[in-house]
């Protein structure tokens with residue numbers, strides 16, 4: 001399904017809308033503040049619910065996912081994933097998470113991730129938001145240098161060396177407030193070409209001001225980037241709009 005979204009003020013390229021205990025005020029915020037929001041899911045059986053949320057506004061882009069940390073418990077939903085994939089252009093949260101030392105678990109994650117990447121490559125037009133905690137080298141290698149589709153590394157926290165490989169492969173990077181708060185995160189952000197940066201909240205997992213981050217918190221990330229890059233916030237906002245139009249809405253560039 002294609003989106004008919006053509007303009008927006010801000011971007012939350014990775015948000016778990018379905019995990020907010022009270023989603024109504026969050027949807028109101030998205031609509032009122034015109035925030036293009038990629039609503040990721042952690043397992044295929046949750047996707048229908050996300051599609052229902054997305055029916056509320058063209059600003060909400062529904063993503064089909066199978067979170068690496070849920071592969072051990074929900075890996076058998078991979079078949080359902082494949083069946084649902086033609087229903088959306090957006091895929092996530094997917095990826096690898098090597099916090100677990102369990103080799104069988106890691107192998108299962110790799111099998112799932114590789115299958116999903118293969119189906120997305122066949123489709124050629126998918127937009128993928130990808131988790132890579134402690135697994136950046138394997139994630140980047142699995143995707144390859146010429147992936148047919150849009151790759152967004154969400155909350156990248158790997159090495160500078162791997163970051164440079166990912167940049168060379170034309171990946172995008174969605175950046176959140178936690179990255180701006182950490183020394184290593186800021187170091188990575190300084191390395192990123194500005195035209196590859198998107199904003200995200202990873203709400204409700206990240207907290208801001210003592211409460212779960214909601215899509216409107218991306219404005220503080222825009223301000224943080226503006227400071228880091230010594231640019232006016234309005235310029236950074238416009239740049240991220242452009243980047244998001246290119247990354248999230250391929251084919252809509254001329255309509256911005």
Ligand code: MN
Pocket residue numbers: 014016093202205
């Ligand atoms: Mn997430």
